Amino acid sequence: MKSILDFLKNKMKSVSFSRQDAVVNPLCCEFEVNNWVISDFIIHKLVPIVGVHPYPINEQCLMVASVCTLKPTHVFEWGTNLGKSARIFYEVAHRFGIETQIFSIDLPDDIEHVEHPKEKRGIFVKNLQGVNLLLGDGLESSLKEYNTIKQHNKCTPLFFIDGDHSYQSVKRELLGITSTVPEASILLHDTFFQSPESGYNIGPYQAIKDVVTDAHNYKIIRQDLGLPGMTFLYKK
Numbered sequence: 001m002k003s004i005l006d007f008l009k010n011k012m013k014s015v016s017f018s019r020q021d022a023v024v025n026p027l028c029c030e031f032e033v034n035n036w037v038i039s040d041f042i043i044h045k046l047v048p049i050v051g052v053h054p055y056p057i058n059e060q061c062l063m064v065a066s067v068c069t070l071k072p073t074h075v076f077e078w079g080t081n082l083g084k085s086a087r088i089f090y091e092v093a094h095r096f097g098i099e100t101q102i103f104s105i106d107l108p109d110d111i112e113h114v115e116h117p118k119e120k121r122g123i124f125v126k127n128l129q130g131v132n133l134l135l136g137d138g139l140e141s142s143l144k145e146y147n148t149i150k151q152h153n154k155c156t157p158l159f160f161i162d163g164d165h166s167y168q169s170v171k172r173e174l175l176g177i178t179s180t181v182p183e184a185s186i187l188l189h190d191t192f193f194q195s196p197e198s199g200y201n202i203g204p205y206q207a208i209k210d211v212v213t214d215a216h217n218y219k220i221i222r223q224d225l226g227l228p229g230m231t232f233l234y235k236k
């Protein structure tokens, strides 16, 4: 009997803990989150669903923190692949009561890409309310949706770039977003930097370095302890 009561007590503690607001000092111009609330949510909710690949725990922390802090009305993300990142954004919004529409884009089936998921596209987000799966080029489709939404609704967007990881692609995507939506906050995946001798693809890292200047006025948070690496460019 005692052990059942202890179990329930612990369960309640964990639930109320994770339902706390994850943002600390929201009016401050700096970014601050409650790492315990976020960790609890990731360990008990996200990891059982999406695992730790391709997004290790430190990167999931940044994804959760960015949504909790910005409370984006819309998330534009590519590529969809299995839909794990879209599922993370969906679960964060759901848990922390953030009303957001998610647009997740991958290339059409007839376009060849080494990472194209084919019939597995979006399996983690199939039939979830508020998740819109689109086919096309990520940047073009997102900006088209953004421009339509903007005509009638308030739009505080978060972009997540995780498509083709070549230097040229990421540079084009960053230039496209920053020139069309200067107020946008942007998360990018696979941005770890190691010296070129490592043989790693440092295209996304280099693209950020070349595109983002002081004039953009971005604050930057990096998760770069090792591969794959994630960078958050934000305006608060």
Ligand SMILES: C[S@@+](CC[C@H](N)C(=O)[O-])C[C@H]1O[C@@H](n2cnc3c(N)ncnc32)[C@H](O)[C@@H]1O
Residues within 6 Å of the ligand: 054, 078, 079, 080, 081, 082, 083, 084, 085, 086, 105, 106, 107, 113, 115, 116, 117, 136, 137, 138, 139, 162, 163, 164
């Ligand atoms: C590394 S996977 C993304 C992982 C995914 N976010 C997830 O949560 O599972 C890269 C994906 O980007 C897609 N892709 C590549 N170039 C693209 C583009 N220009 N527009 C949209 N999707 C693209 C690929 O087809 C592939 O499915």
